[in-house]
Amino acid sequence: NSSLAFVTDAPKDKLLGGLLSPDFDESSCLSRYQSALYWKQLSNTPSPYLIAKLRSYEALHRRCGPNTEPYKNAIQQLKSNHSAGRMECNYVVWVPSDGLGNRIMTIVSVFLYALLNDKVLLTHHSDDFRDLFCEPFPESSWVLPSDFPVKDLENLYTYTPWSSKNVLRKKVDTKNVLPPGYLYVHLTHDARFSDHSFFCEEYQQLLQSFPWLLLRSNQYFVPALFRSSQYEKELSLLFPETTSVFHHLGRYLLHPTNSVWGYITRYYDAYLVHAEERVGLQIRIFPNVRISSDQMLDQILNCSLYEKLLPGIDSEGAVNPATWGGKLKAVLVTTLYSGYFEKLRNMYYEHATTTGELIAVYQPSHEEKQHTEQQNHNKKALMEMYLLSFSDSLITSGCSTFGYVAQGLGGLKPWILLRPEKESPACARAVSMEPCFHAPRAYQCIAETGRNAREEVARHVRQCEDVAEGLKIV
Numbered sequence: 001n002s003s004l005a006f007v008t009d010a011p012k013d014k015l016l017g018g019l020l021s022p023d024f025d026e027s028s029c030l031s032r033y034q035s036a037l038y039w040k041q042l043s044n045t046p047s048p049y050l051i052a053k054l055r056s057y058e059a060l061h062r063r064c065g066p067n068t069e070p071y072k073n074a075i076q077q078l079k080s081n082h083s084a085g086r087m088e089c090n091y092v093v094w095v096p097s098d099g100l101g102n103r104i105m106t107i108v109s110v111f112l113y114a115l116l117n118d119k120v121l122l123t124h125h126s127d128d129f130r131d132l133f134c135e136p137f138p139e140s141s142w143v144l145p146s147d148f149p150v151k152d153l154e155n156l157y158t159y160t161p162w163s164s165k166n167v168l169r170k171k172v173d174t175k176n177v178l179p180p181g182y183l184y185v186h187l188t189h190d191a192r193f194s195d196h197s198f199f200c201e202e203y204q205q206l207l208q209s210f211p212w213l214l215l216r217s218n219q220y221f222v223p224a225l226f227r228s229s230q231y232e233k234e235l236s237l238l239f240p241e242t243t244s245v246f247h248h249l250g251r252y253l254l255h256p257t258n259s260v261w262g263y264i265t266r267y268y269d270a271y272l273v274h275a276e277e278r279v280g281l282q283i284r285i286f287p288n289v290r291i292s293s294d295q296m297l298d299q300i301l302n303c304s305l306y307e308k309l310l311p312g313i314d315s316e317g318a319v320n321p322a323t324w325g326g327k328l329k330a331v332l333v334t335t336l337y338s339g340y341f342e343k344l345r346n347m348y349y350e351h352a353t354t355t356g357e358l359i360a361v362y363q364p365s366h367e368e369k370q371h372t373e374q375q376n377h378n379k380k381a382l383m384e385m386y387l388l389s390f391s392d393s394l395i396t397s398g399c400s401t402f403g404y405v406a407q408g409l410g411g412l413k414p415w416i417l418l419r420p421e422k423e424s425p426a427c428a429r430a431v432s433m434e435p436c437f438h439a440p441r442a443y444q445c446i447a448e449t450g451r452n453a454r455e456e457v458a459r460h461v462r463q464c465e466d467v468a469e470g471l472k473i474v
């Protein structure tokens, strides 16, 4: 297999230390067992407790997944329009919101929620989301069947009568009104204080009484689960290294389909394989941030030169000796735009470097605009997240979930380019590879308000480097 030709070190553990189940047909999803060849070694191995939990989750999913008897019973219950309490199998349905990075943040968060609450994760696949990921659980499916009785999943919002906000805060009198077959949980960035009752311990019993939770979010809300004392013990067993939640669960769940894996491996083999070192550079310009491309490029160069991620140029124009034996470094640029790549590439072929290194610059695509509604656009986004995750070092743009996916999968602590208003420094080294929970402001629970939430969770959860009001696991 030519795509593996570059592998020179000892055979790597294709099951990622027991994280992955061996029960799959390898050819149906090549990335599942081949990704390990491209990533560096796991920065820490999954705990035996996590491995056992995943195997028992897989058994649960096999027993309760689509088309099983318990699934059919739960659907009957849902159709009857009222909830009669916990059933043999209980489900949490992921409803997509926003770009691919945001979606991935939430899939991982909802999966952890399912693990902690013995629920079965089903995912609603819109057309733009098809053929991106392989099935993660053996002998079953995580795709919500198309005949699921709740039809308007994309239109559910915090104001729907059966939202967690309305039901849990008792705006709906569940004593006199029969609760419906499901509860909608709204956890996008605009979630209000009351939506976040979802995390509060006083509502857990009521929450558990719904066999169907439909959950929409664009957030990495794992830090909120870490803050909840009800999960503390279990989380410490699952993740003795608290900073590897996304790393392990992402590598467990997110396997690109053979079609996307083809994009990834062909690109890697054609452009990146021969470099001695690979630097990933993710440039995300948010529409609400005013920054010119020259300012952005300055910021990138200031960061990468100061942190010695890229060499400076020799403006005297010296030519490398013919017997050049310097190092070949590849820079993989990912961004929606084309100008950065050209400027960087030109800079490094028009000048010699001060270190004698040769710098090759590549960019797989420049889509110009976000088009989450287009499947092939999303395939390229996934390809680039993966390629970035194969880097030796990574520079990302602050606040971007696209970059979080790459750092988490790769097990990398990136240098984060900061918003330009903070002029100095140009970037900050992430304290952990975990993504940031951008909008936790409303997640205090009534019983806990008055205490300083930040202090309380200081042991595991801190302010993010890139979003002042955000929280991340450290």
Ligand code: GDP
Residues within 6 Å of the ligand: 098, 099, 100, 101, 102, 103, 283, 284, 334, 335, 336, 365, 367, 369, 370, 371, 372, 377, 378, 380, 381, 384, 399, 400, 401, 402, 403
């Ligand atoms: P975020 O908005 O940066 O948090 O990341 P998301 O992934 O949620 O949304 C941004 C979307 O814009 C991506 O999913 C892609 O569709 C597109 N996009 C942004 N940056 C890039 C890039 O560097 N490469 C590609 N191919 N697409 C990008």
